[in-house]
Amino acid sequence: MKASVWESKFSSRTERMTSSAIRELLKVAARPEVISFGGGMPAPELFPREEVSAATERVLKNPELANQALQYGTTEGLPALREWIASFMSKDGLEVNPDNVLITSGSQQALDLLGKIFIDENDYIVVENPTYLGALQAWAPYGAEYATVPMDQDGMITDALPHAFAKNPKFIYALSNFQNPTGVSMSLERRQKLVELSTKYQVPIVEDDPYGALCFEAVPTPSLLAIESQYENELKSEPSNVVYLSTFSKILTPGLRLAWVIAPDKVINKMVQAKQGMDLHTTTFAQCVAYEVARTGFLDGHIQKIIECYRRRRDVMLESLEENMPVNKGITWTNPQGGLFLWITMPEHINTTRLLEESLKDNVAFVPGDSFFPLGGGKNTMRLNFSYMPDAKINEGIGRLSQVVKRML
Ligand SMILES: Cc1ncc(COP(=O)(O)O)c(C=O)c1O
Structure with missing residues (x-):
C-alpha cells in the first residue's frame, strides 16, 4: 500500500511503541505443527x-x-x-x-x-x-x-x-x-x-x-x-x-x-x-x-481442576527437563509452585534468540528471556509455558528442544 498522509501525523508518543516479541512469536507458534511453550495461554480444553x-x-x-x-x-x-x-x-x-x-x-x-x-x-x-x-x-x-x-x-x-x-x-x-x-x-x-x-x-x-x-x-x-x-x-x-x-x-x-x-x-x-x-x-x-x-x-471447583491439570503439566515438564537436558553444562531452571511459567537460564554463551531460530526449525517455540529485562541483559534466558500443551506434547517438545540445545553447546 502507498505511504499515506497519516504517517507524518503520528504523535511522538508512538515512537516509543513497539510490538511485543511474544505477540509476533505467537503468529508463528499458531501453526498446528508447532509445539508451543511460547504464549501465556490457558489450556483451552478446560474452558467451561x-x-x-x-x-x-x-x-x-x-x-x-x-x-x-x-x-x-x-x-x-x-x-x-x-x-x-x-x-x-x-x-x-x-x-x-x-x-x-x-x-x-x-x-x-x-x-x-x-x-x-x-x-x-x-x-x-x-x-x-x-x-x-x-x-x-x-x-x-x-x-x-x-x-x-x-x-x-x-x-x-x-x-x-x-x-x-x-x-x-x-x-x-x-x-x-x-x-x-x-x-x-x-x-x-x-x-x-x-x-x-x-x-x-x-x-x-x-x-x-x-x-x-x-x-x-x-x-x-x-x-x-x-x-x-x-x-x-x-x-x-x-x-x-x-x-x-x-x-x-x-x-x-x-x-x-x-x-x-x-x-x-x-x-x-x-x-x-x-x-x-x-x-x-x-x-x-x-x-x-x-x-x-x-x-x-x-469457580471454586473449576479452579481446583485447573490447578490439578497445570500441576501435572509442570511435573511433566520438570521430569522431561531432568531426563533430556544435558547435565553439568550450567543449565538451570525454576521450580514453580503455581501459575503457568518456568524459566530456564542457559550458560552465558548461549543466545536464546538464536536457540529459538533453531528450535523453530524443529517446530518448538518458547520466548527468549531478554525482552523481559527493561535495561537489557538476559540473552541466555528463556520462558517456557507449561499450561497450554497436553502432557505428551510437553514431553515431545522438551525432548526436541534438548536436542537443539545439545547441538548448540
Ligand atoms: C503479569 C500479568 N499481568 C497482566 C496480564 C494481562 O492479563 P489480562 O488477560 O487480564 O489482560 C498478564 C497476562 O498474561 C500477566 O501475565
Missing part, C-alpha cells in the same frame, strides 16, 4: 463451555438481565460482579469494600490506566528484573524509566529497594505470585519487608496477581494487599499503599477480557475518569455472563 453457554442463555432469556447485559453500564463495573469480587478477595484478614473494586477490560487495561494516571515522562518505576513485558509495553508511551531490582528464588531482593528508591520512583511494580516470566513467588518474609519499606519510604506498590489463585501448594502465601491491610505503622498516611490487580483470564477464560483492580477511593476515581475516555466501561455482556457463572460457586 457448557457453564458459559448456560449462563449466557440465562442472561438473554431473562428480560431484566438481558436489558442490563445489552445496555451501556457504569464505568466502575456491574455492581453484582464487584460485590462477588470483593467477597472472593476477602481473606487472610483482608476485607474488601465493593466500592474499591473497578472492573477493567483485562488487567492489561488496568496497567495502561495506571500508566495514564501516574506516569509522567521520565518518571521512574521500580520493577523486578526480569518483569512482565506487557507492563513495559503499556508504560512505554508514557515515557516510563525503570529502576530494576534483582530476583532470586524468593522473588524480588528487597535489600536492593532503598538503592532503587534513590530515583524517586512513582511506585513499585511487584508480581508476588508465580511471576511472569520466571514462575518465582515472593517469600512471606520478602513480602513483609517490601510492605515495610514501601511504608517507610512512601513508595506505593502495584501488585499484579493474575496467577495467585493457581497455587499448587496447600497453603497460599497472603497477598501484599492482605499483608499491607494488617500493617500498622505511624508512617502510614493512606488507607492502602497497595493497588492490586487480578483477572478472570486464568481462572475462567481470557476471551471475556475481564479483570479487576482493588484500590483506595482516590485512585479508583482517577482510574474511572481515565477509563471513561478509553472505553466508557468494560463490556456489560461479558460481566453479566461472568457473574452468572461465578455466583453459583462454580
Whole structure:
C-alpha cells in the first residue's frame, strides 16, 4: 500500500511503541505443527463451555438481565460482579469494600490506566528484573524509566529497594505470585519487608496477581494487599499503599477480557475518569455472563481442576527437563509452585534468540528471556509455558528442544 498522509501525523508518543516479541512469536507458534511453550495461554480444553453457554442463555432469556447485559453500564463495573469480587478477595484478614473494586477490560487495561494516571515522562518505576513485558509495553508511551531490582528464588531482593528508591520512583511494580516470566513467588518474609519499606519510604506498590489463585501448594502465601491491610505503622498516611490487580483470564477464560483492580477511593476515581475516555466501561455482556457463572460457586471447583491439570503439566515438564537436558553444562531452571511459567537460564554463551531460530526449525517455540529485562541483559534466558500443551506434547517438545540445545553447546 502507498505511504499515506497519516504517517507524518503520528504523535511522538508512538515512537516509543513497539510490538511485543511474544505477540509476533505467537503468529508463528499458531501453526498446528508447532509445539508451543511460547504464549501465556490457558489450556483451552478446560474452558467451561457448557457453564458459559448456560449462563449466557440465562442472561438473554431473562428480560431484566438481558436489558442490563445489552445496555451501556457504569464505568466502575456491574455492581453484582464487584460485590462477588470483593467477597472472593476477602481473606487472610483482608476485607474488601465493593466500592474499591473497578472492573477493567483485562488487567492489561488496568496497567495502561495506571500508566495514564501516574506516569509522567521520565518518571521512574521500580520493577523486578526480569518483569512482565506487557507492563513495559503499556508504560512505554508514557515515557516510563525503570529502576530494576534483582530476583532470586524468593522473588524480588528487597535489600536492593532503598538503592532503587534513590530515583524517586512513582511506585513499585511487584508480581508476588508465580511471576511472569520466571514462575518465582515472593517469600512471606520478602513480602513483609517490601510492605515495610514501601511504608517507610512512601513508595506505593502495584501488585499484579493474575496467577495467585493457581497455587499448587496447600497453603497460599497472603497477598501484599492482605499483608499491607494488617500493617500498622505511624508512617502510614493512606488507607492502602497497595493497588492490586487480578483477572478472570486464568481462572475462567481470557476471551471475556475481564479483570479487576482493588484500590483506595482516590485512585479508583482517577482510574474511572481515565477509563471513561478509553472505553466508557468494560463490556456489560461479558460481566453479566461472568457473574452468572461465578455466583453459583462454580469457580471454586473449576479452579481446583485447573490447578490439578497445570500441576501435572509442570511435573511433566520438570521430569522431561531432568531426563533430556544435558547435565553439568550450567543449565538451570525454576521450580514453580503455581501459575503457568518456568524459566530456564542457559550458560552465558548461549543466545536464546538464536536457540529459538533453531528450535523453530524443529517446530518448538518458547520466548527468549531478554525482552523481559527493561535495561537489557538476559540473552541466555528463556520462558517456557507449561499450561497450554497436553502432557505428551510437553514431553515431545522438551525432548526436541534438548536436542537443539545439545547441538548448540
Ligand atoms: C503479569 C500479568 N499481568 C497482566 C496480564 C494481562 O492479563 P489480562 O488477560 O487480564 O489482560 C498478564 C497476562 O498474561 C500477566 O501475565
